[in-house]
Amino acid sequence: MSWLDLLNDLEQGKVRAATQDANGQWHANVEVKQGILEAFRHGVNTEYPGGFVDKDNLAPRGFASEQGVRMVPGGSSVRRGAYVASGTIIMSPAYINIGAYVDSGTMVDSHALVGSCAQIGKNVHLSVAVQVGGVLEPVGASPVVVEDGAFIGAGCVLVEGVVVKKNAVLAPGVRLSASIPVFDCVNERMLDKGEAIPENAIVIPGSRPVSSEWGQAQGLSMSCALIVKYRDEQSDASLLLEEVLR
Template identity: 55%
Template sequence: MSEGVERADDTTPATGLEAFFSRGMDEVLLDPRVTEQVQAALDALESGTARAATDDGAGTWRAHPWVKQAILAAFSLSELTPYPQWPGGAVDKSLVPAREMSMADGVRVVPGGTSVRRGAHVSPGVVVMPPSYVNVGARVGPGTMVDSHVLVGSCAQVGRGVHLSAAVQLGGVLEPVGARPVVVEDGAFVGAQCGLYEGVVVREAAVLAPGVTLTASTTIHDLVRERTHRGEVPSGAVVVPGTRPARGDYATAHGLSLYAPCIVKYRDADTTAAVALEDALR
């Protein structure tokens, strides 16, 4: 396990928050302390003392349902509010507006339409190019590059030193509350226009070529180790888009193929050099 992938007990918040939001939603919303507790939960997510999912130390990522319950409570309690200070004006839920980033955050947010929403953690050293969106409950680790037109969906977990290239989409998840979010571990490189959805895990230092799309049910064919993977890209794997012949007479007659991403190698010095980001760009 790398330094940047924290164990579940490394970011355990005050037990009061977890206990409060682990009850049924009806009971939570009727509690007179709910607004105060929602704000405390969002503060904990922003500071990084709480997170939507953590590695259990054995390589399994587990969602924390109480965090999603707190976010859902924030939406339920919110009213639509205008935000005229944003270019062109904006209207959003009152408890989860866009954050106003400052020098104290240690994050470089280039002007041009980017939003980091309340309840999202963006670590010092992150660079966010415009326009991009980091949604509530998401976490972006130190030194990560978020390139233009990137979506880091609700509760997605992005590690240290990751490169999310232009137009990458990391799907979000709030319901069901126990569902694992998308996870991109430390040092991974996600190529332009890749899409990761349904709780896919990209392991440490993996490389996804441009255009790779993965869901929980996508079969990844490992041409190196001669096996298949679903829902997870192994550490250091280099994945490219591929195809395989579709079955059946009709498919054969029309020369049809199905999408089949393939692992063509595992990361080596040449791969690392090819995906390295110049320090000057940070």
């Protein structure tokens, strides 16, 4: 497949930069990521209206009303090679990068970033200033995944291949990466490195003391994340207001 055909297939959702196996594990699609890098190599820097410069073959996408995507005016951009499903709402300004997949019913709020190859499921809410990191290289590295129904609170940062499972809720300011530990206070365990945020988990920012004697003497602490409960009827009710905005 040529890089041009690949970009077209990505935009139509026919291929994805990551896929889920029968056990629910996500894996990078190496051939797709290699094709995206090939598109970069073939592109030539060119000027666009408004003083922008980018590869001539990766121009921002536009949408027609029949596509069912609502992107409000004011500076948002969806790059070539990104899939945005019907029913998606993109507030301004927001950015969706090449290779990303954003499924139906999802809201991408103001100042939110969906990085290259990130995978966002159905009916997800990415709140104001959420940063979903992207990854093109190394090609075998899995991107960040947010599964169906998850609610990502304002200012959250998700990087380094973090996976958030279905219907999980991240409170504002939660930061997740490969090196930030996550403690499940309900089941009294620490998630294994690389383990996904479980379905229906409600996660808040936390901290834990530095273990060294010097660090303890200085009163230092390090960032972590805490699962404080799992979703119930009361927590679901608090998230219903956003349906009015759709």
